[in-house]
Amino acid sequence: MDTKSENRSFGGTQGVYTHASKTTGTDMTFALFLPEEAATGPVPLLWFLSGLTCTHENAMTKAGAQQWCAAQGLGLVFPDTSPRGEDVANDEAYDMGQGAGFYIDATQDPWSPHFRMETYITKDLTDLLAAEFPLDMDRQAITGHSMGGHGALTLAMKNPGRFRSVSAFSPICHPTASDWGRKQFTGYLGKDADWTGHDATLLMKDRGFEGPVLVDQGTDDQFYDLLNTGDFAAACAARRQDATVRLHKGYDHSYFFISTFMEEHVDFHAQALYA
């Protein structure tokens, strides 16, 4: 693992690191915030999965999360959104290929050799974080934005016992019913594959989540009709899921929305992580 940068931030350290991932077959970059408390012992870990076109950097610099994680004594990791490199397949579209890994393991050419973000997140990066940093891996929670909200909700439900709480900002809630989802699942998994295990609304209907769920969505989101928040809310109600879904008037899809409600998300996770 190489340290690319470390900066003091809210009494803790904001670092950026690179490591070789066996799963993606590439070098991968991630950012990790550690609060002051990490100097004296392991701290709980919150994951933030980013959206289409993002790297590890967007949320690190624009979500305003460090101040609240510092206040709650939480570590916060920002993974990249896909493998990258000249030898890695790509697509001209912003929503396919590099920057658009969708937090699943591709099974179709040309994507399958490198696009295995689900295993990368849940195995490679998890193992590295546990080995290299003072993190209490028995206390993990997960959040994310848009494609990363899809990632957070689906990884939380796919891995029972792994995350104590899950939240999302403007998540892709029902990808099998959206152009943000069908296109990528067709490319990465194939049109005849079973997609149901990668769809938050279908996972909620099928199994739910053992902890609390929080979803925030702006009503002026320019991608509103791709996100299907109502389908997920209805699935939560049908499941009797411990869940809060909030529709915020006038907010859009940007980091200005995310940063506005970040404090409440961090507090939500802290309540579960310290319970």
Add this chain to the structure above:
Amino acid sequence: MDTKSENRSFGGTQGVYTHASKTTGTDMTFALFLPEEAATGPVPLLWFLSGLTCTHENAMTKAGAQQWCAAQGLGLVFPDTSPRGEDVANDEAYDMGQGAGFYIDATQDPWSPHFRMETYITKDLTDLLAAEFPLDMDRQAITGHSMGGHGALTLAMKNPGRFRSVSAFSPICHPTASDWGRKQFTGYLGKDADWTGHDATLLMKDRGFEGPVLVDQGTDDQFYDLLNTGDFAAACAARRQDATVRLHKGYDHSYFFISTFMEEHVDFHAQALYA
């Protein structure tokens, strides 16, 4: 208007009053809490509409709302849930007739002479409160429980500009799709009447609400399947309504649930009323 009782409460006064209603053709009883601030000028008004079998008294004694309305300087009125008396039609069932007015105006015999709770609330009681008490009627908000949650949501959407915010505890969200609704609408309005204007989910789809909406629902509610929270949440999402829907793990349909979240509802309304 007759004063039945007045008790000091949280620095203000909890009163119970009776008046003759032209609309119901009966004497009607209601409870009104006025905070300390009402001694020196008009205060905003929050309505609490109660559920099946309740009178003005249940929420007054069990919801724990006075402390939070005192803290926020709000008046709080608890109307009765139906006309009452020996000359008023009734039904042996707990969910029909006296104690079950459903906040609509009946058009069918034997109910139509007295069961006109919609007009009673929005006209008779409103006019009386404005005339007799130091209330700022330009600042009104509304909440309620179960059948009263249905009442709050529907009256808020039926009367644009009247209420600045609306919330509900375990509301009947979709009465035209529930045994709590179809039975009563059949009796009060007739099976061939147009019920759509009295259904919160359908009103949300059709017109929405100009202010914020908050709905709380317990996942262990013994009447969960009669309430259709998911339908209302999906309608809010489809409408891009400023709305929060929360599903609270382990809570049931009782006043123990209501009192747990009352502070947040009063604060929610205070934010809208003082904006």
